């Protein structure tokens with residue numbers, strides 16, 4: 110195993126999933142967040158996630174206890190001084206990402222690669238605020254991370270070919286395939302998906318159809334497993350809104366203007382599954 114100890118920064122929906130995927134494949138994880146409450150919730154998510162993984166993957170044997178013990182939960186960034194690789198999953202807000210990269214760039218060993226898990230933020234922009242732009246690569250994981258076999262890997266302007274190779278070896282160690290794409294905000298998946306979700310929110314706002322009917326059309330007509338609004342609730346409506354805002358600012362194109370209903374729901378605390386309510390209720 111090449112990556113024995115991995116730093117995972119941000120312990121929300123994605124960070125918990127990345128930490129679980131690493132731990133169940135034998136990696137030691139330092140999971141960092143700013144909030145002890147979030148870390149405690151992440152621990153629960155990992156425990157439930159391991160159960161769910163075993164339920165759906167009966168052929169794979171996972172030692173749940175050993176996997177749980179491989180993750181250290183901490184608010185102390187200094188614990189990242191010895192890790193071999195970092196996956197960053199903090200909130201999709203540039204000032205937050207900016208502050209985090211400033212910290213990890215000084216704490217982590219100079220040889221360590223930083224994988225940016227973002228929905229839409231430019232990898233080139235992230236690389237540009239570090240002293241290691243050739244070692245910064247986009248790694249857009251899918252949600253829920255342990256269940257999804259595919260990752261979008263994004264090559265920033267200065268990302269070195271060796272870093273792309275490192276990213277591929279890292280993903281192979283956690284049993285993920287990848288597609289490598291060039292760096293433009295939203296990459297491939299979210300440039301399409303975020304527009305679809307935003308337009309689906311406009312449909313609800315304009316009272317063209319109820320959320321369940323919007324989703325039913327995608328599921329029954331196009332054989333999608335989930336409709337756009339269920340998908341939005343799974344991702345988190347706050348993350349959707351921030352991603353659309355990043356696309357709007359990045360392209361200066363009005364087609365990415367965020368739907369006012371989406372803004373209103375986020376302001377009201379309806380963040381989707383993680384808050385118990387979004388377009389649908391999970392309580």
Ligand SMILES: NC(=O)c1ccc[n+]([C@@H]2O[C@H](COP(=O)([O-])OP(=O)(O)OC[C@H]3O[C@@H](n4cnc5c(N)ncnc54)[C@H](O)[C@@H]3O)[C@@H](O)[C@H]2O)c1
Pocket residue numbers: 118119120121122123124141142143144147197198199200201202205208209226227228229249250251252343344345348352
């Ligand atoms: N949710 C998805 O389906 C999805 C899919 C792919 C990529 N992403 C991207 O992954 C990233 C994380 O998304 P998420 O859904 O997990 O968001 P989230 O809101 O669930 O979690 C973000 C976490 O970052 C933490 N955080 C904030 N500031 C921090 C700091 N300075 N140091 C450490 N932790 C800090 C927060 O406390 C929170 O726990 C975002 O960039 C998002 O766009 C999300």
